[in-house]
Amino acid sequence: MPPKRRTEGTAPKSHQSTLAFHGAANKVTKAGTRAPSAKKNLISEPVVKDIKVEVDAPDTVDEAQPTTVEAAIIEQTEQEVAAQKVALTPEEVTAKRITDAKIKKYWLARGGKNEKLKVHQKDLSMHEKILREFDMSGQYGPCTGIARLKRWKRAHRLDLEPPIEVLAVLLKEQEGDNKLLVQRSHVDELLNSRADEDA
Amino acid sequence: MVSLTGNMLRGAPFEDPAYLPSRAPSAYNPLHTFDLSRGTEKLYSQQYADMYFLRLSQLRKAVIERAKDAWGDFALGEERARMVDRVLDVRQGELCWVVGTVYMEMGLKPNILDDISKEHWIAAPPPRETYASGQDEMMLEDESGRLRVTGDALNAHYVTGCVLAALGTEQADGTFQVIATQYADLPRQPQRWERDDSELVVAKKPKPKRERAGKIAIVSGLEITGKVDDELALDLLLEYLTGELGGAPDQSKTTKISRLVIAGDSLSHSSPILSREDFAIKKSGKKGYGYDASAYNSSPTERLDFLLSQILPTLPITLLPGASDPANVALPQQPLHPALFPQSRQYANPPVKSNESLEGLDSVTNPWEGDIEGWRVLGTGGQTVADLLKYVDEVETLEVMEMMLRWRCIAPTAPDTLWCYPFQDEDPLVVQDCPHIYFAGNQAKFGSRIIQGPADQQVLLIAVPKFSLTKTIVLVDLETMTVELVDIGIAQAAA
Numbered sequence: 001m002p003p004k005r006r007t008e009g010t011a012p013k014s015h016q017s018t019l020a021f022h023g024a025a026n027k028v029t030k031a032g033t034r035a036p037s038a039k040k041n042l043i044s045e046p047v048v049k050d051i052k053v054e055v056d057a058p059d060t061v062d063e064a065q066p067t068t069v070e071a072a073i074i075e076q077t078e079q080e081v082a083a084q085k086v087a088l089t090p091e092e093v094t095a096k097r098i099t100d101a102k103i104k105k106y107w108l109a110r111g112g113k114n115e116k117l118k119v120h121q122k123d124l125s126m127h128e129k130i131l132r133e134f135d136m137s138g139q140y141g142p143c144t145g146i147a148r149l150k151r152w153k154r155a156h157r158l159d160l161e162p163p164i165e166v167l168a169v170l171l172k173e174q175e176g177d178n179k180l181l182v183q184r185s186h187v188d189e190l191l192n193s194r195a196d197e198d199a
Numbered sequence: 200m201v202s203l204t205g206n207m208l209r210g211a212p213f214e215d216p217a218y219l220p221s222r223a224p225s226a227y228n229p230l231h232t233f234d235l236s237r238g239t240e241k242l243y244s245q246q247y248a249d250m251y252f253l254r255l256s257q258l259r260k261a262v263i264e265r266a267k268d269a270w271g272d273f274a275l276g277e278e279r280a281r282m283v284d285r286v287l288d289v290r291q292g293e294l295c296w297v298v299g300t301v302y303m304e305m306g307l308k309p310n311i312l313d314d315i316s317k318e319h320w321i322a323a324p325p326p327r328e329t330y331a332s333g334q335d336e337m338m339l340e341d342e343s344g345r346l347r348v349t350g351d352a353l354n355a356h357y358v359t360g361c362v363l364a365a366l367g368t369e370q371a372d373g374t375f376q377v378i379a380t381q382y383a384d385l386p387r388q389p390q391r392w393e394r395d396d397s398e399l400v401v402a403k404k405p406k407p408k409r410e411r412a413g414k415i416a417i418v419s420g421l422e423i424t425g426k427v428d429d430e431l432a433l434d435l436l437l438e439y440l441t442g443e444l445g446g447a448p449d450q451s452k453t454t455k456i457s458r459l460v461i462a463g464d465s466l467s468h469s470s471p472i473l474s475r476e477d478f479a480i481k482k483s484g485k486k487g488y489g490y491d492a493s494a495y496n497s498s499p500t501e502r503l504d505f506l507l508s509q510i511l512p513t514l515p516i517t518l519l520p521g522a523s524d525p526a527n528v529a530l531p532q533q534p535l536h537p538a539l540f541p542q543s544r545q546y547a548n549p550p551v552k553s554n555e556s557l558e559g560l561d562s563v564t565n566p567w568e569g570d571i572e573g574w575r576v577l578g579t580g581g582q583t584v585a586d587l588l589k590y591v592d593e594v595e596t597l598e599v600m601e602m603m604l605r606w607r608c609i610a611p612t613a614p615d616t617l618w619c620y621p622f623q624d625e626d627p628l629v630v631q632d633c634p635h636i637y638f639a640g641n642q643a644k645f646g647s648r649i650i651q652g653p654a655d656q657q658v659l660l661i662a663v664p665k666f667s668l669t670k671t672i673v674l675v676d677l678e679t680m681t682v683e684l685v686d687i688g689i690a691q692a693a694a
Contacts, residue, residue: 072244138342
């Protein structure tokens with residue numbers, strides 16, 4: 001008898017992956033929210049960064065996909081959080097004991113007296129100001145492409161003596177709402193902001 | 200009787216039992232310093248600035264200590280030298296010293312535009328032999344900025360990426376006139392058997408009696424093409440290593456070899472990034488859509504696999520990938536995948552089960568660090584040394600290897616001209632423990648030297664030549680630390 005014909009098709013399905021040019025997942029052009037434009041920052045508007053948060057339910061398809069840099073920082077933060085759940089390192093234990101009053105004292109000693117002169121930082125919380133100063137300290141390494149917590153730990157491991165109050169601030173922010181946002185330094189956001197499509 | 204003089208033509212056969220030598224055992228304890236994590240944990244979104252920062256912060260303390268010892272009471276006239284924290288803090292006319300990373304500004308360094316022109320023009324410009332030209336500038340860099348450095352004391356050669364302390368003063372035009380430099384020098388050297396002994400102490404087991412160590416054979420640059428041309432040399436090598444070559448005296452010498460280390464470039468033309476000639480051939484070939492499976496030639500890999508599977512029953516092998524091997528191009532090159540060796544992988548632990556094979560085929564990273572017979576061995580496939588030699592001229596391979604150890608950088612020119620993974624947490628390319636043996640494969644010619652360190656460290660440097668050109672392998676006696684070169688070939692009759 002002649003061999004039976006295959007019913008599912010004339011050729012067997014190849015296991016090689018194929019390129020796909022369709023679908024939302026393969027969209028080549030970057031769609032995204034507008035980068036916080038320079039104009040907006042001049043006006044006194046609170047630094048609202050919750051547009052880019054993936055922790056909230058994604059409202060549109062565009063904002064759901066983080067860029068590679070964001071994804072890397074999110075990944076690092078998640079690893080740190082997982083490590084914290086397992087065991088707290090000694091410096092984290094010390095940092096958890098630092099009170100808000102101590103943090104304020106540290107900040108005032110660091111030059112918090114010139115608060116009134118820094119108009120551009122008027123709307124930032126003290127925690128954010130401390131973290132920005134930590135970002136801008138070059139002796140702990142570049143602040144882009146790395147989560148702030150991971151940067152502090154790396155500096156500590158290399159015996160560069162980063163201030164323990166910064167770790168205290170980071171751990172306090174971890175318990176807040178925007179735990180993923182706070183890990184990304186502001187400079188990193190500015191340097192790696194999404195392209196503005198409609199401009 | 201088989202006499203030990205090796206003359207098998209005398210005496211009646213089979214009266215005495217045949218001479219059955221057995222090979223010396225190999226005590227092997229590899230390290231996984233250069234293993235990268237797999238899959239999604241390996242991120243490439245970070246920049247290389249992190250790597251330079253890590254290198255500087257890891258070496259800064261050691262350099263500062265050495266500089267303090269050397270220049271603590273240095274005074275020029277009445278002025279004493281003092282240390283300056285940041286590179287940009289040097290003041291004009293003030294004698295001071297500063298620590299930073301060297302950056303060589305060279306016009307002839309590879310340019311991304313060359314890669315682009317490779318695709319647009321008929322032929323790419325030929326790869327440069329050396330980057331050095333007359334107008335190169337040297338700078339010292341740290342997180343604050345860069346300082347242009349000049350001076351006669353810079354006759355010693357430096358390359359991008361080494362960490363130095365420089366003593367001098369700033370001139371009127373902003374350049375830093377250097378009087379003397381200081382590097383970190385060799386780090387602490389572990390004792391022989393230190394790792395094994397400490398593991399035994401932790402496990403509360405007694406120390407075993409260790410036998411006299413054998414020799415290791417190091418070969419590099421097999422460059423197997425699968426063609427008939429290399430058959431003779433490879434067969435002779437195989438017979439030498441398995442003891443089939445020669446009579447009883449030769450066999451008794453060969454039984455002392457306890458491990459074979461293949462230091463890179465086992466296959467020629469198998470790098471994922473095509474060389475200039477291969478790319479030209481491919482471009483002129485037929486243009487089809489998709490991957491042409493018939494273009495793959497599996498005979499080189501099969502030949503290598505066959506060779507390894509013949510050696511492995513008697514001799515354990517440590518296999519390092521090289522520049523022309525099918526491993527990733529960026530340092531640190533990850534181990535060659537066991538899928539390449541269908542026959543030889545029976546002698547290796549599958550990666551799922553374990554990431555090392557102590558007896559059998561151990562496919563390791565390039566560069567590689569491990570303990571063989573208790574001695575700490577550090578080896579590379581030669582790309583780091585070859586790249587460094589392009590920055591300097593009239594310098595020998597062994598001098599370059601010595602300087603790399605004294606700067607404590609295994610690959611100082613990475614990531615500048617040598618592709619590298621962007622490390623963010625810790626730079627494993629900084630030498631933490633001083634090795635006892637440091638070898639580099641695929642060098643132009645053989646060389647060996649013993650160097651001394653400031654704390655009585657002694658390192659044996661070995662430059663292993665390419666087997667495909669010189670037909671030689673290197674034997675290192677691990678008890679006496681002597682090196683011999685074995686020439687494998689057919690004796691030519693004297694003309």
